[in-house]
Amino acid sequence: MSSEYDIKHDDRVYRVTVKKLDEGGLLIVKVGDESFTLKVSENDDGTWCVNDTYTDHILRIRKRAGSKVSLEVNDSIRAIEWSRVRKESTPKPASSGPNNIKKVSGGVYPPMPGKITEVHVSVGDRVKGGQTVCILEAMKMFNELKASSDGAVKEVNIEPGSNVTPDTMLILIE
Missing domain, CATH: 2.40.50.100 (RNA polymerase II/Efflux pump adaptor protein, barrel-sandwich hybrid domain)
Structure with missing residues (x-):
């Protein structure tokens, strides 16, 4: 199963699709027309290691406020804003009653x-x-x-x- 996100960074918006391949942290990430296979693992100190075949990147979530996130990637701070893309084809429940809500x-x-x-x-x-x-x-x-x-x-x-x-x-x- 894949998830789509709109990621805003430096006044540009990128459509990002993330597909989890296995429980070992292997992901396929598609940004625009480019695809990347990444291995993601959590370190003991709360940081994340993101390996893109050639390089290990250390990622730390510095601050989070709703959809706004400040990330430290290899000692460089980056501010991003994200939103999950909802698929139009997903049917909505006939009623908003609690019995008709499809929960993840x-x-x-x-x-x-x-x-x-x-x-x-x-x-x-x-x-x-x-x-x-x-x-x-x-x-x-x-x-x-x-x-x-x-x-x-x-x-x-x-x-x-x-x-x-x-x-x-x-x-x-x-």
Whole structure:
């Protein structure tokens, strides 16, 4: 299965497709018309090693605020903004009721509409099942949303102040 993203860097937007080939971190990344085979692994110090056949690149997520990310790549800071591309062909549920929502395995979804007040995780963080990953304010009550299982945070699609609905995948844990 592949995922598509629009990545904005230096006022240019790049369409990026990422396809996971195996559990060992092997990816095919397509940027425009160019494809790259990358090996991605997490280091003990929280950085990521990205190998593109010729070179190892050390990547560190310096700061994250919603879709804006500051990355350090081989000691060079780069600011990017990303958004996941939703496929037009994906059918929408007939109703917005909770029984018709197609949920992604490992996704954290709010039980009701509300506003995110706190986000406790970032991409790359390791979490345990039952760990609070964010706080949702709904109907003047604060709800702790928890990871359903152990894993690594792959996506954080919210920031404090985000308004969400039950069909919004807030966080993806794999």
